[in-house]
Amino acid sequence: MAGTSSQANGLNWPALPMDLHPLLESALPKLLSHSREYALIVLDAAGRIVQWLGASQQLMGFSAEEMIGRHAGEIFISPDREKGFDELEMAIARESGRCEDDRWHVRKDGARIWVSGSMEAVREESGAVVGYVKVMRDRTDLRIHVDRLESRLLDCEAAAQRTRAFLRTLGHEMRNPLAPLRNASTIIQRTNDDPRADKAVEIILGQIEVLTRLADDLMEVSRLDARKVRLDLQRHDLRVLLRETHDAFRQSAHEKGLNLILMVPKGPLWVDVDRPKFHQAASNLVSNAIKYTPRGGKVWIKATQEGRDVLMRVEDTGLGISAELLPRLFELFSRGAAAEEAAPGGMGIGLSVVRELIDLHGGSVEARSSGAGKGSEFTVRLPGVDTQGQHIDG
Template sequence: DVYVLVDGDDTYEAAAAPRLVARLLDDGLDMVVGARRDQEKAAYRPGHRLGNVLLTRCAGMLFGNSFEDMLSGYRVFSRRYARSFAAHARGFEIETELAESEARFSALADGLPMPVWVLDDLGHVRFVNNAFGSFFGLDGDHCFGPRWWEGLLHPEDLKVFEYALAEALSNERDLHLSARLRRHDGQWRWLEMNAAPRFSADGRFIGLAGNSPDITERREIEMAREELLGAERAARNAAEGMARVKDEFLATLSHELRTPLTTILGWSELLLQRMEADHPMRRGVEVIASSAMAQKRLMSDMLDLSSMLLGKVQLEVEVLDLAEQVREAVRLQELVAQGKAQALVVDVPQAPCPVLGDATRLQQVLWNLLANAIKFTPVEGRVEVVLRQEDGHYVMDVCDNGDGIAPEFLAHLFSRFSQADGTTTRRHGGLGLGLAIVQQLAELHGGSVSAQSAGAGQGATFSVRLPVYRVESAGRPRRMVQRVAAGEQVVTAHALAGTRILAVEDQPDVLAYLRRVLEEQGATVVAAASAAEALELLDLRGHATPGMAG
């Protein structure tokens, strides 16, 4: 029903409940109508139409848009109560809609399988759904206290929840956390507590509305996964630590072993220089020198690989002619190949092949590949070295018709200490470090190394790829280094005559050897066993020493 009050030029309308109209009219109409109220019942009975207005009954009285006999009284009533009537009508309508909305929300929340809860702006419980009561074993008449969570939350999670709740309420923001709560059977369960802020129509914060799904199974899976990850991480760290300790040990061991080998090799070479070809001890000294050289090479491989794995290798980069580097490596291996009657075929461009690299380290790469090919190729076999350009890279292929590589071993070929089997190790010797060093050095030069083989007994091909050096358009070109082959170098007698040299070495045997070699070349040698002793021997007056005054 639509009830209309007219107050001057203003009209107030509201779809209000009859009892509200009746209350307003009962409070005010008696003052203006008095005893004449009964007289109007007949003339203005329910259902009677006055013009376009249909009268209706409100709590036993009649009300319309005009009363001829009560006109003055009605105007008094409308001026006094019209605005209050409209406000109450609007408020009652809002309350009705709110009650209906709450009923719909309650029905919806009760249909959800997870606990749902509503808090006011102070954190007090205003609503929980049936699932909440079932989960915690609470009946519908349960009264929640101001600190309702204390009996539900795990003691270890209590402070975290209280802090998160206080932050959400004070800052009027979302609440998100996971906590353990006691289920009705006494079991602690992980619940994910998610809540969003609630605001009234005028924007006023009125609390939080949230839900708490049970995530115990998911949490247990996550915790188990975290434990596995933690165990895996600890195992990996332990393995890496052990590997680091091992590499440091190998580096130290190699250095300590290489020092006496240097002395053995040095003195044996000096002895050979002074022995006649038919000296009865010459063969023995040659064996000593050869064995010392082989042992030194093994120690060098161990030291080099350990340094590479620890990131301690620094390249002295310059522009090199890769073709010349290949020719030099072949020259160093020619005698070995001739000793096995092998055909060593070389196909290298005559034009320079510029690359950026460390000459010593590149020679190490080339020497290892050639030495391996010759070692694993039988007598009267064939080793071929080809250098070509392909897709911005120089590719050096070392091919042989030797032992070959089994397909299942190719994947492990460049691993440390890796050889095909124990038989190969015993037959050919070595530690299986050469190819691992080749791979590390090739990668340090921005290149790569690969291997191919048709199988055991079918030979193998090793390929090293290095990027072609090209001068940057805006950069200054580097000068290509030209080196004289070791066999072409001429050493004159007493080449160091008139030269004063300060030799510093903490190993007395090595120092004695260095002093002897230098003095034989005509140098005047001052020996020092430490840096401090060397500084005492130097006359620093008038000299600028880097990092020091004087």
């Protein structure tokens, strides 16, 4: 490959191997050769630098005189050279014609820069590789931004782990005094004939139940988030499960002056679910609907099927959900101002538990509302099962 001087695209080039001239004439437009952002390096077949163009000196700190004739691997950091990444880059370009490679490189002053690079192999008519063209761009700013985001993500994950541990501990600590309180309340109720004491004990027992459910939710959400919950899946007719849920909440709805309505089809809707876990999810939805629906309103528990999915819907004429809250409704501790006003002291845990439980069943849950004061609808989708026990395809 004898060298000679040449002129390509109006530029004066020093002596180069003759078989690299077509590359220069077709792939090195004037714009790129004068670029302040893109560095362009031309290599021979052995990986030695024969041209150092564009922003190469600004990017790497070396002048063309310093770099021409040196192997391109010298701009790689030592660990990458030891692993052979410089040779691998050329091997991939030879095999597939092109190699995209983002990695750390080292400048003349010893500083590391994150470079987004692309190398292409140049071939003569016979197919033999006669050289390579490598285009590089400094993306250190982007890499630093990504590293910061990754660091923040790790911090968030660590914080989430601490939160789970706190919730689990809090749930245990809350449960410990509840049993003695319940026992003491029962003793007072049995040994005291004063009607006022009976009423007070009734209130205490009611609040103990509230605290018990809260403690259970705290422990459950930490287990669910850590994926430590195992399901005992059995085949059930969704209609039967919803009748049980309806019966469990009929009295509380009546006491609040609400009409709790169950609407199911005539035929069975088979699903594979963990019965206690499903009841926990369904109960959270129905209890929320009752809690946030004003006296005189209605709450519907519905069952239907759409294609392969078996659906449970809980709809109410209650407070509704604001557009701002709707996208984060199922996040832990997410609560709207209207919900806090209607039921002070809640922690916004129940819907997060619902989402995790339904997700474990291979289903999904979504919420809809036309806005504050316009009621809400929660839809649980579960994979349906046909009469032969096969999942419905659609």
